[in-house]
Amino acid sequence: MAQATNTIALITGASRVIGFEAARQFGQQGITVVLTGRNQEQGTAAIQTLMAEDLTIDFLELDVAQAASVTAAAHNIEQTYGKLDILLNNAAAYADWSETASSADLAHAQDVLNINLFGTWRVIQAFLPLLKNSQHGRIVNVSSGAGSHGEKPFGLTTGPTATSYAVSKAALNALTVKFANELKEQRILVNAVDPGLTATAPGMEQMGARPVAEGAASVVWAATLPDDGPTGGFFRDGVPLPW
Numbered sequence: 209m210a211q212a213t214n215t216i217a218l219i220t221g222a223s224r225v226i227g228f229e230a231a232r233q234f235g236q237q238g239i240t241v242v243l244t245g246r247n248q249e250q251g252t253a254a255i256q257t258l259m260a261e262d263l264t265i266d267f268l269e270l271d272v273a274q275a276a277s278v279t280a281a282a283h284n285i286e287q288t289y290g291k292l293d294i295l296l297n298n299a300a301a302y303a304d305w306s307e308t309a310s311s312a313d314l315a316h317a318q319d320v321l322n323i324n325l326f327g328t329w330r331v332i333q334a335f336l337p338l339l340k341n342s343q344h345g346r347i348v349n350v351s352s353g354a355g356s357h358g359e360k361p362f363g364l365t366t367g368p369t370a371t372s373y374a375v376s377k378a379a380l381n382a383l384t385v386k387f388a389n390e391l392k393e394q395r396i397l398v399n400a401v402d403p404g405l406t407a408t409a410p411g412m413e414q415m416g417a418r419p420v421a422e423g424a425a426s427v428v429w430a431a432t433l434p435d436d437g438p439t440g441g442f443f444r445d446g447v448p449l450p451w
């Protein structure tokens with residue numbers, strides 16, 4: 209394993225695609241990465257791939273929907289590192305694209321919100337004391353154009369995206385602003401980022417989705433902002449998006 213650096217990043221739902229690729233890009237910048245996920249086997253396989261690339265990386269089990277799991281992960285990071293510099297909230301649940309506001313199964317919609325909105329909220333609350341121990345705290349909430357009023361063709365007013373997913377991401381953007389305002393004095397930058405339509409599943413390239421490395425780079429940008437960088441914004445590729 210390569211020598212650990214002083215910057216510690218934790219990523220939720222990172223065993224595959226965008227979260228996994230963000231872990232790789234952090235590692236390539238010399239950042240020590242804690243890759244988390246709810247499946248130990250998948251997570252272990254993921255870090256073995258990145259360790260073979262000589263990156264400094266560790267796995268921690270973390271299910272954002274389970275308060276006990278989140279608390280245990282935060283305790284583990286406190287014991288191991290005593291601080292956290294970057295919290296990348298990537299984990300998300302989807303709903304079938306045919307789900308409309310009138311047809312949605314509310315039990316499933318609640319599950320989507322429990323992961324995408326409350327899961328992120330829960331994780332931020334648990335890790336906040338550790339982020340406050342950092343000199344350069346960064347929180348990035350991976351959002352989506354699906355939650356944006358201004359986004360075409362996947363936005364709130366124009367897109368076919370599932371209602372519960374779109375609502376969860378719009379609410380996540382609002383939560384981002386609330387945390388950003390609250391944490392301004394502590395100089396913790398909090399932003400929401402859309403990776404853009406990214407080829408994370410078979411067939412998506414044919415829909416015009418871009419490579420996973422590009423989607424991940426959009427997210428990594430916000431996690432590695434300088435101290436005078438923006439906070440409370442919603443971005444794709446470093447460019448502000450309407451929401």
Ligand SMILES: NC(=O)c1ccc[n+]([C@@H]2O[C@H](COP(=O)([O-])OP(=O)(O)OC[C@H]3O[C@@H](n4cnc5c(N)ncnc54)[C@H](OP(=O)(O)O)[C@@H]3O)[C@@H](O)[C@H]2O)c1
Binds near residue numbers: 298299323
């Ligand atoms: N792909 C796109 O085009 C696109 C566009 C806009 C925004 N986004 C956003 O980008 C982020 C990553 O998306 P992706 O396409 O890479 O999605 P993905 O392939 O579905 O990955 C989502 C990750 O979240 C994890 N996860 C789900 N529930 C969890 C829980 N309760 N606790 C912990 N981890 C959990 C999944 O783990 P399991 O393996 O255990 O299921 C998976 O690793 C998401 O926030 C998504 O909304 C993606």
